[in-house]
Amino acid sequence: METVEFERIGIMGAGSLGIILGAYIAEKRQVDLIVSSKATADALTTNGARVVGKVNKTVPVHALRAKDMEGTYDLFLYMVKQTANGTAIPQMLDHSHDNTVVCTLQNGLPELAVSEAFSQDRTVGAPVSWGATAIEPGVSMLTTPINEAYFALGSMTPRGSKYLPNIQAILELMCTVHTSDNLLSLRWSKLVINTVMTGTSTAIGGSFAKVFDNDWALKSAAYVGRETIEVISASGTSMGIGELDFSKIFSFDSDETISKTMKNIYNLWNGSRQAEASMRQDLLKGRKCEVDSINGIVVDVGKKHEVLTPMNDLIVDIIHAKEAGTIPVNASCKALFEAKIAEIETASKVR
Ligand SMILES: NC(=O)C1=CN([C@@H]2O[C@H](COP(=O)(O)OP(=O)(O)OC[C@H]3O[C@@H](n4cnc5c(N)ncnc54)[C@H](O)[C@@H]3O)[C@@H](O)[C@H]2O)C=CC1
Ligand SMILES: CC(C)(CO)C(=O)C(=O)O
Incomplete structure (x- = not known):
């Protein structure tokens, strides 16, 4: 060649x-x-x-x-x-x-x-x-x-x-x-990591450690990942970086299986627990960040394929509010996340 x-x-x-x-x-x-x-x-x-x-x-x-x-x-x-x-x-x-x-x-x-x-x-x-x-x-x-x-x-x-x-x-x-x-597949696999870790940690106002150290945050991250996978699947894109099978990792439908997803998230990225997500670094410097190109993409593609993305919607809204200064950058927004989890679990009936 x-x-x-x-x-x-x-x-x-x-x-x-x-x-x-x-x-x-x-x-x-x-x-x-x-x-x-x-x-x-x-x-x-x-x-x-x-x-x-x-x-x-x-x-x-x-x-x-x-x-x-x-x-x-x-x-x-x-x-x-x-x-x-x-x-x-x-x-x-x-x-x-x-x-x-x-x-x-x-x-x-x-x-x-x-x-x-x-x-x-x-x-x-x-x-x-x-x-x-x-x-x-x-x-x-x-x-x-x-x-x-x-x-x-x-x-x-x-x-x-x-x-x-x-x-x-x-x-x-x-x-x-x-x-x-298959570059598109590489891109979407990275978007899973970014929506889950970069989006969640920025919205809850801390490093990756803050996600791992709070059950409600880790659970929110699991829902972010599941939604992102559903959007990817609806868009017809296949995925794969290395050996990781994100569709399996983020598939859950019970308390037991969501706990497994939460453990997997921890095991995959706890090695980077001191990471301050790139979006959070921008917010800390008083700059606008890439949320519309990260969780916002999932929301947009989800709309196109009629897949609901309530957790990604919440993250986009919180991060825009942090950019605008109406929510402090370090605020955890715990009550908003817990209310969203309750809403998703009630709507799904199964959980
Ligand atoms: N920081 C991270 O951990 C990761 C970041 N990324 C992605 O990589 C990209 C870069 O991220 P970071 O390195 O965190 O960004 P950064 O904001 O730390 O660095 C970008 C640099 O580009 C400079 N810059 C801006 N406009 C320029 C111009 N016109 N010409 C030359 N330099 C210019 C900025 O002054 C800044 O120093 C982003 O898309 C981010 O999402 C991907 C993986 C991890
Ligand atoms: C998740 C991470 C740190 C790369 O692994 C990243 O891409 C970001 O923060 O933007």
């Missing part, structure tokens, strides 16, 4: 995730860490990219502001929040040639916006399994044990698959990469 080499690589958006991936890549080969602020570019240039948490390392890097980019890149590893697509995608286009490839590592279904600018053949996706928390400019905390961290990788079209082997080799400088010829 024809493969494509990438000489000039840029990490577009070296924040929580990008600092860490940038550090691993820069240990072995050329990569530019592209950021939006001068303070961050200066901190990275002066101090290097510093990884703390599950791994400790500091690596000298080449960093610059997006507006200081020169020439063109062969590959962008795209790690800006979807809320900043409107600025970042045109900036990448200005520094692209006809064969530039964009690999988006964002959450949600981010290939749609990227491919409108770069074509489907030149857009590939790499959902990220691991968590990272920005500590200060140039410093990020890896919150997932490195041996549990992986990327999934797929192209939007068969023609785009020629880019995958070399992108895989670049991402493997950090951790395992699972490739698939």
Whole structure:
């Protein structure tokens, strides 16, 4: 099979995730860490990219502001929040040639916006399994044990698959990469993780630990996952990252089986209990977050296929209220979640 080499690589958006991936890549080969602020570019240039948490390392890097980019890149590893697509995608286009490839590592279904600018053949996706928390400019905390961290990788079209082997080799400088010829399935599997863990922890106002340490929150997370699976199934998408069978994990219909789902959630993600979800990090900084691209997608696709999504609806509403300041960011909203669980269980009659 024809493969494509990438000489000039840029990490577009070296924040929580990008600092860490940038550090691993820069240990072995050329990569530019592209950021939006001068303070961050200066901190990275002066101090290097510093990884703390599950791994400790500091690596000298080449960093610059997006507006200081020169020439063109062969590959962008795209790690800006979807809320900043409107600025970042045109900036990448200005520094692209006809064969530039964009690999988006964002959450949600981010290939749609990227491919409108770069074509489907030149857009590939790499959902990220691991968590990272920005500590200060140039410093990020890896919150997932490195041996549990992986990327999934797929192209939007068969023609785009020629880019995958070399992108895989670049991402493997950090951790395992699972490739698939079904990118949509990889995306929805990641959306399960995000709706369950990122959505629930942000709505209840804490790190992943707050979900694991409160039965009502863990139970809410189980309902979020079950709804998300029902929506995926109604949309006709198949799923699969590695060996996990989310349809089985989130299938329950009794007290006993919901307890099993809650235990499974705990076992799967308790290793990342110190993770502050990416949406929560935005709320803590007073920014809007990606909820419409995460739990909001489940709500939208659910409406299209007439699947009810009461728990995802609640999470979207709470997170929007936290963005607007009508609910404090750290509020647990326990009463709202307990009332929603009671409503779902009464409506289902079985539970
Ligand atoms: N943080 C996490 O644990 C995870 C995040 N994700 C996803 O990865 C993506 C990135 O997330 P984070 O790293 O958490 O975001 P972040 O907000 O920490 O980092 C993004 C960086 O992009 C910079 N930026 C914004 N506009 C820019 C522009 N025009 N040009 C260059 N840089 C620009 C920001 O200043 C920021 O430093 C999101 O879609 C998120 O959902 C996926 C898995 C885990
Ligand atoms: C769940 C997590 C931390 C990755 O595993 C993530 O994607 C996020 O917080 O946005």
